Amino acid sequence: MAEDNGGILAVGLSGDSIAASIRAQADAQARAAALRIEYDSLSQYKKMVDDLLTSLEKSPAHHxxxxxxxxxxxxxxxxxxxxxxxxxSYNTVHTELQKLSKGLAGQIEALGLAVGFAGKTFEEVDEATKQRMAALAKQAHADYVPKRDPYAEMKAEDPQGAPNNPPVSGTKKGGVL
Structure with missing residues (x-):
């Protein structure tokens, strides 16, 4: 009889391990379905981010x-x-507004790109997108001013203490790229 069911019982699998395997497969399918929903949500979010970037580029606030x-x-x-x-003072404020606008545009663009390739492996992302993300990260790193970072002091005391911030690499500007 064990031979008639494809040899499953003959190789030592019990009913409990078969049930566990089926449950694991069902869980994996449920997670895959949830990821699909998340991907759809991220796609809608990416469209919203892209629309914001377009609005910024068309507005008087563009750098x-x-x-x-x-x-x-x-x-x-x-x-x-x-x-x-x-x-x-006017020049200082004007220059800082330009920097803010440019930095915001870069962050919005990076967020849009990141949302666009969420769920993909690194190999699935095209080379131009990888290069653009690297350029945006390098620019953000170059523009980082620790004195303006409300978490910089916490990072100096406890690198794990600042939420959502990479650990400092020992350079004067932000974390490792």
Whole structure:
């Protein structure tokens, strides 16, 4: 009789191990179905992120358009210190807004790319996407200012203490790429 069922019992598998195997397969299928739902949700999320990036690029807050709206040096007056101080402050704020806009665009683009290849293996991602992600990560790393990081102090005390932040690599700027 053991020979009639494909030899399963003949090789020493009990009914309990067969049931465990069936349960494991069912669990794996349930997880695969859940991943499919997650992938669909991520696809919708990626579309939303892409739409946000497009909106930013078309808005006056885009770093390129911010650069076009810069005031000339004498626009706030000449010959008195307050005008120079005001212009210096204006320049600082304007420059920081440009950096913020550019950084935000890069982060949104990286998020969109990451969501786009979520669920794929590294080999399944095309080379251009890998290179773009590396360039975005390198730029974010270069733009990192530890003094502005609210978790930098916690990272210095306890590298595991800062949520969602990579451990510091010993460089002056952020973690390892």
């Amino acid at each position: 390129g358009k911010l650069a076009d709206g810069k005031l000339p040096t004498a626009a706030l007056g000449t010959g008195f210190t307050q005008a120079q101080d005001l212009f210096k």
